[in-house]
Amino acid sequence: MDGTPLRILLILRAPVGGLFRHVSDLSHELAARGHQIGIVVDKLHTDALSAQRLGELSPLVTLGIHPFAIPRTAGLADLATPLAIRSLADRLKIDVLHGHGAKGGLYARLARIGSRERVALYTPHGGVLNYKPGSPVGAVFRQIERLLMGATDAIIFESAFAHRAYADQIGTPSCPAPVIHNGLMRAEFEPIVPRPDAADFVFIGEFRDVKGITYLLDALVGLRAPDGRPATLAMAGGGPDFEATRARIAELELDERVRLLGVQPARPTLELGRCEVVPSLAESLPYVILEAAAAGRPVIATDVGGVREIFGPTAASLVPAADSAALARAMQTYLDTPRIAEQEAEARLAHIRRGFSVEHMTDSIEALYRRALDARTASRRSFT
CATH class of the missing domain: 3.40.50.2000 (Glycogen Phosphorylase B;)
Known part of the structure; x- marks a missing residue:
């Protein structure tokens, strides 16, 4: 035709x-x-x-x-x-x-x-x-x-x-x-710089079981920055498990460390955390990871669905799903050596530019x- x-x-x-x-x-x-x-x-x-x-x-x-x-x-x-x-x-x-x-x-x-x-x-x-x-x-x-x-x-x-x-x-x-x-649109490849008051980590997505939120909160409990400060998390999204998530935060005594932001656009929300965490139990090819990768932000994600295709040359850093201990280790590694994650983000960005x-x-x-x-x-x- x-x-x-x-x-x-x-x-x-x-x-x-x-x-x-x-x-x-x-x-x-x-x-x-x-x-x-x-x-x-x-x-x-x-x-x-x-x-x-x-x-x-x-x-x-x-x-x-x-x-x-x-x-x-x-x-x-x-x-x-x-x-x-x-x-x-x-x-x-x-x-x-x-x-x-x-x-x-x-x-x-x-x-x-x-x-x-x-x-x-x-x-x-x-x-x-x-x-x-x-x-x-x-x-x-x-x-x-x-x-x-x-x-x-x-x-x-x-x-x-x-x-x-x-x-x-x-x-x-x-x-x-x-x-x-x-x-992704060309504008989405513009770099994003975290705000000075950004949390250590940011989650963006629906509040439901398949997104692995329970494992993320469990992983956060024992995390500390090198100076001993408890790690912090910003969470954007809504969904059927929103109230259950709020209750779990209280149960784990994380109220002072976790901010619930409600439903927010992804790009502005990436400014509110220094590293995105995507602890999903199942995915296809999630935009939330594509957007963070295109913006040059560090990402910790589980090895599910097509996520490995997005991570490309950095796929070795993916963590197993439904494993809060493995997730905690990856998050602690970021807190201890953020420059390594930033170098991975640079390699991931080059990969994304070529085919996405x-x-x-x-x-x-x-x-x-x-x-x-x-x-x-x-x-x-x-x-x-």
């Missing part, structure tokens, strides 16, 4: 986290290249922050933002909403349906069935891969993935880890399935859209 602008519908459930960050960045870049973008989002997920985020996208989403019922769990909407999205795609003359996450991917591919022109692509963002092996819901979604392969023109994996996990859990994709890493820009990400996705459309056209001609 030539360089004609495309009409693209991005489909997701909730405008939160790294998934929405990716959709937002992709929308900005595709719109800047002359493509027309529409977004489908869950009308059941309503809060002030989500409304603000979608409002910021409105000026560049020329095909509109369209709320539909997209529940997290299975239900009747899983039959009705794809039909409604298909009607919307017909009305908007959509070329590309791009689903994000488990539900977005499901609806994009169901909405593509019956169309001879448009294509459906899918980025899991963890999604179905996050279900535990014994989960009945996970088993259903994995089987649906296998059944929908024939309606899938391409699957985009944001990490090699996600690609391997998909192959292990579901099977090798029969469609094109490239790894295209998430990318939003321009490179969008180039790759845009080219995949066109290849999928070309393949669809060729297939249609072979039957005429």
Whole structure:
């Protein structure tokens, strides 16, 4: 297909986290290249922050933002909403349906069935891969993935880890399935300098079990700076375990050492700690580490998901997940010898610059859209 602008519908459930960050960045870049973008989002997920985020996208989403019922769990909407999205795609003359996450991917591919022109692509963002092996819901979604392969023109994996996990859990994709890493804007490669009153460490993320917060707090208890001062921590974020985290801080008598900041943007929050700590139990390719690495900040992280791909030449410093003792050792090493962590941060920044820009990400996705459309056209001609 030539360089004609495309009409693209991005489909997701909730405008939160790294998934929405990716959709937002992709929308900005595709719109800047002359493509027309529409977004489908869950009308059941309503809060002030989500409304603000979608409002910021409105000026560049020329095909509109369209709320539909997209529940997290299975239900009747899983039959009705794809039909409604298909009607919307017909009305908007959509070329590309791009689903994000488990539900977005499901609806994009169901909405593509019956169309001879448009294509459906899918980025899991963890999604179905996050279900535990014994989960009945996970088993259903994995089987649906296998059944929908024939309606899938391409699957985009944001990490090699996600690609391997998909192959292990579901099977090798029969469609094109490239790894295209998430990318950062040029401005995000500007260095960040901690404020004079910055804490020793900073955590940025959701307050829920999978983020490993309990292990972080346990690790903090015995940490001391070389001068004997107890180590400090700033924590930004919100989520279902916020109050439980507050209670755990009190139980460990860390009230004077831990600041709870609430939900904050990542880059300004990086100024509030000298070293970021990401103690996650599971991840795909977390933006919170990419952002810190691009800003040249030291990072202590667990060896989960695609984090090793971000750390590149510094991957040897990753710590095992769910191990507060190992995490404490890494944090104490930073307190004792911060210059070593700063040198690692310099090497990590050079690695990130080479392969994690939003321009490179969008180039790759845009080219995949066109290849999928070309393949669809060729297939249609072979039957005429």
